[in-house]
Amino acid sequence: MNKNETSLVEGLRSGRTKAFHLAVTRYSASMLATARAIAGHANADDIVQDVWLTVFERIDSFEGRSSLKTWLQRIVANRAISYLRSRPPEVSRPGVEEDQSASDWFDASGSWILPPPVWHEDSPYALLAAEDLQDCIDKHLLDMPDSQRNVLVLRDIQQMNFAEICNELSLSASNARVLLHRGRMRLMKMVNHFEETGSC
Amino acid sequence: MLTCQEVTAKASLMVDGELGFRERIAVRIHLMMCVNCRRFARQFQALVSSMASRNRLAAETIVPEFVDGVMQSIYRARESSSIPPGRDGE
Incomplete structure (x- = not known):
């Protein structure tokens, strides 16, 4: 922890209102992003609010x-x-378990049947700026099987490492990697469809 | 020589930096020669990177009403708990 964070934690442990206000302001947005990605927009506010009450009551358990x-x-x-x-x-x-191996993209020799579609934008920030696309990604995240979505959110949105993810979700490392790749390929197919048709 | 299908199957290991040395070289050689896989790899990387940026973008856009709502809940919890008012000295 850096000095600012140490000071903030001390404030939380002392129950200082200013410390809670600062922490809620600083961290709620990313907490909401996680909750929305896992449990959906409709439930995210309640989940994060509930977490803050837990933090208020149990900040002493933060080691x-x-x-x-x-x-x-x-x-x-x-x-x-x-x-x-x-x-x-x-x-x-539970989501629809589809074949995410992308085998339909390739011929018997493992070569592309058709070239992958050219995306209008292929920089991360251009993708982020495309609101319709982001809405579509939200929708597809919620339609994913829970197991895929949880790994994808923790790894790609929260940037947790595999050891932490396996611990949180009680998965083997190989299983987590398979679920992550399937989830990413599902999103690739979705973006390809979006780029080709303009619809989600 | 890897096939295009094998390269796409390794895409996650590639962006996560988890390919072994031989696999990494094999993928790089394939990408040098295959425009379709280069495009796929570039777009796959962009998509994964954009997911990480989602969180950073969200962190800049908290709604003040949400903060107020959480603080009200904390005030109520404080009132109903054993924590004495004024613990924060404010």
């Missing part, structure tokens, strides 16, 4: 072995995943 932000993100991810697991079956959205 400082990771950054405060990482600790908060872990709590949010766990809470969002718990929420998904607690949903009744009729509400559950």
